[in-house]
Amino acid sequence: GAGVSQTPSNKVTEKGKYVELRCDPISGHTALYWYRQSLGQGPEFLIYFQGTGAADDSGLPNDRFFAVRPEGSVSTLKIQRTERGDSAVYLCASSFIGEAYNEQFFGPGTRLTVL
Amino acid sequence: KQEVTQIPAALSVPEGENLVLNCSFTDSAIYNLQWFRQDPGKGLTSLLLIQSSQREQTSGRLNASLDKSSGRSTLYIAASQPGDSATYLCAAQGGSEKLVFGKGTKLTVNP
Numbered sequence: 001g002a003g004v005s006q007t008p009s010n011k012v013t014e015k016g017k018y019v020e021l022r023c024d025p026i027s028g029h030t031a032l033y034w035y036r037q038s039l040g041q042g043p044e045f046l047i048y049f050q051g052t053g054a055a056d057d058s059g060l061p062n063d064r065f066f067a068v069r070p071e072g073s074v075s076t077l078k079i080q081r082t083e084r085g086d087s088a089v090y091l092c093a094s095s096f097i098g099e100a101y102n103e104q105f106f107g108p109g110t111r112l113t114v115l
Numbered sequence: 116k117q118e119v120t121q122i123p124a125a126l127s128v129p130e131g132e133n134l135v136l137n138c139s140f141t142d143s144a145i146y147n148l149q150w151f152r153q154d155p156g157k158g159l160t161s162l163l164l165i166q167s168s169q170r171e172q173t174s175g176r177l178n179a180s181l182d183k184s185s186g187r188s189t190l191y192i193a194a195s196q197p198g199d200s201a202t203y204l205c206a207a208q209g210g211s212e213k214l215v216f217g218k219g220t221k222l223t224v225n226p
Contacts, residue, residue: 004158031212042119042204042216043159056211091158093214102147102212106159 002026004107006092012113013082021077021110025094031055032075033093033104034067043091049075050097082114117142119207121217128195129225136190136220138205143183147208150179150190152201153219159204163190195224 005024013019025032031050035043045059049069057067064082069075079086089111093104118141128134138148146167151159163172163179165188171180178191188205202221206214 033213035214040218042206042218043214045213045215048212050212056213059213093159097212102208103149103161103164104214105161106151108158 004092004094004105006090006107006110008110009108010111010113012115014115015082015084017082017114019079019082019112021079021090021112023075023077023092023094023107025073025075025092026105029094029096029105030072031095031097031102032069033095034075034077035091035093037089037091037109039088046077046090079112082112084114087112087114117145117207117209117215119205119215119217121203121205121220123220124218125221125223127223127225130195130197132195132224133191133193134195134222136192136203136205136222138188138190138217140186140188140207140215142207142209143186145183145207145209148179148181148188149206149208149214150177150188151204151206153204154201162203192222195222197224197226200224 034046037043047057052072064080067077089109091109093106095104122137149164150162165181176193202219204219206216
């Protein structure tokens with residue numbers, strides 16, 4: 001079946017602009033996660049949804065970052081007033097919570113470059 | 116706060132060699148330990164997940180072990196091939212569902 005998909009694959013924007021990044025999880029997965037990966041680093045957690053609600057948003061760096069998952073499937077990560085330091089690869093993952101373990105499956109990522 | 120460390124940061128081996136990648140974590144109260152592979156410019160591919168109640172998991176030439184008491188996991192790759200060249204990441208999952216990652220080990224297998 002189809003895996004996690006993310007669009008766009010690349011996004012170049014100017015400092016101060018607004019961007020939206022989209023994630024389409026694996027069908028039937030109840031949980032959705034956003035991570036951010038800077039060059040040479042491991043991914044860092046941003047936010048986790050269980051269904052439509054954000055169960056844990058402790059990783060969002062500041063109030064310029066916001067994410068939604070209105071129907072419990074597709075999620076959008078929104079970044080306002082982008083800064084050069086926001087440049088990174090944004091990864092989305094999904095999983096089915098309810099089994100004995102929680103294996104997360106990742107999408108290909110969106111590479112964001114803020115000029 | 117959970118911290119995950121991977122050693123070495125980079126490893127270069129000749130084809131056919133068996134090798135071990137190391138992962139350590141500071142908080143032993145984990146639910147799972149997951150190993151991933153990442154190719155350049157790509158997302159993460161899940162390789163193995165070890166539940167906290169398990170000691171090891173195997174998939175093909177890969178074997179991952181978990182020792183919660185010492186805060187360590189190892190990924191063993193048998194008979195390495197050039198196609199195994201990638202960055203390998205380990206991630207610990209606690210009660211909050213989020214994964215805490217190490218920085219990865221960049222593996223190069225030379226023909």
